[in-house]
Amino acid sequence: MSATVLVINSGSSSIKYQLVDPDAGTALASGLVERIGEDAGHIEHKAGSTKTERHDRVADHGDGLRQVLALFEEVGPALSEAGIVAVGHRVVQGGKEFAGPALVTDDVVATIERLAPLAPLHNPANLTGIRVGRELLPDVPHVVVFDTAFFQTLPDAAATYALDREVAEKYSVRRYGAHGTSHQYVSAKAAEVLGRDSLKQIVLHLGNGASASAVVGGKAVDTSMGLTPLEGLVMGTRTGDIDPAVVFHLKRNAGMSVDEIDDLFNKRSGLKGLTGENDLREVHRLIAEGDTGARVGLDVYTYRLRKYIGSYAAVMGGLDVLSFTAGVGENDDIVRAEAVAGLEFLGVEIDPERNAGRKKEPTVISPDGAKVTVMVIPTNEELAIARQAMSLI
Known part of the structure; x- marks a missing residue:
């Protein structure tokens, strides 16, 4: 079986996921956990032509991911047989520290947490997915991919605001961008097609x-x-x-x-x-x-x-x-x-x-x-x- 990557995109009250075959460029399964922490949660899991839905309460992100892993084993494809070689996590804000993907370590987690004030609605939720993922899938490497990384190449004239320089440097105020993974993928695909x-x-x-x-x-x-x-x-x-x-x-x-x-x-x-x-x-x-x-x-x-x-x-x-x-x-x-x-x-x-x-x-x-x-x-x-x-x- 080909090597696969489980991609996790953890939001404040949701988890999106896909089991991806990077070589074939296909998703073997995908799904969404919604309304985490509310009285009635919702999980949708798609594998091939089969769609499975659950409407039970999802207490927190850990509970949500546990239910997702159980669905993989119950309706497939079984993760134990899927050849998973890595778990990929989306993180919105990587600041100036990350110009590409990074292997998850305790130091990397601490840096993402330190950068949370630059993306207070996103980085904390992304971190929750990383922590839960490492706990439930401890035997494979976890990798973080940053929305901001593609824009590390911006020239200073584009990245710098006309703000007092000392204030900007002290509080890390500059242009970071977002959606970088999408912009990188689409621009590369255009070059490939043409x-x-x-x-x-x-x-x-x-x-x-x-x-x-x-x-x-x-x-x-x-x-x-x-x-x-x-x-x-x-x-x-x-x-x-x-x-x-x-x-x-x-x-x-x-x-x-x-x-x-x-x-x-x-x-x-x-x-x-x-x-x-x-x-x-x-x-x-x-x-x-x-x-x-x-x-x-x-x-x-x-x-x-x-x-x-x-x-x-x-x-x-x-x-x-x-x-x-x-x-x-x-x-x-x-x-x-x-x-x-x-x-x-x-x-x-x-x-x-x-x-x-x-x-x-x-x-x-x-x-x-x-x-x-x-x-x-x-x-x-x-x-x-x-x-x-x-x-x-």
Whole structure:
């Protein structure tokens, strides 16, 4: 049997997982544990064409992972026979300390914990998955793969904020980026499909969280997310770029606390704040019904995309490939069309027939002979994590 990697993505109240064959590029099983700590939990486990669901209480992450391991043994594929050679863990924030995957040691765990203030919603949950995984699967190496690692190559001009230097250094304030595993996978896949290495690429990772990257010759030179995943594009519930003085304004004039503003910017803004919906399918429905607020919301969303495409083309001194990925990027042909509308002067255009519908495979959606190749490339962060884990061990 081929060597496999169990990939674990631990969130604050959920665990996503896949059993991956890195050589074949396939998932042998996958699943999701939701509503951890609530009265009624939910576990969905897929193996081949078989889907198994459980609705029992999941007390904590340890209980959730124990139930997952029991499902592997009960409905398959049995982990004891799956040839697992590593467990790969996603960690959001690796700071400046990690430029690639790392073998989990007590020192690595301590460093991830020390970096938690830079990703307070993510790193603690990621650590929980690591600790539980090491406890339940002690006989295989555990590897961490960082969302920020791909962006360690950013030049100083892109990574540095114009903030008092001593303050920035003391509190580790700089651009770290996020979704790096996806941006790395998609840019590499584009180069593979096109058979070219020296490409100037823009990758648009558009899901509920959204980010853009500029990649030259396989190395990231800019990205839209910053110290945290709040900066950059308009997202499902996050503001993206906003005047930082809005914080002062709301505190002084609305009497809002820092925590209340944090909640507003991260959970009640973006498309949700503009339209009442953070699901673009619902936004499209509202527009079709004549909702002018929803129309403005989508315009703001796609306007921000065009701004980043133009600015990154300028940063790179040109553009060869523009790729859409993640839930919105792969499935929403309206967003793709509106994101590039008016960019013909950059050589960016799409063929309406090629653009139509969802894309499950890497697909060129620009016309033949276009100056810029526009693509839809489904991301596969779990496969990327598995392959990075294999490369390390």
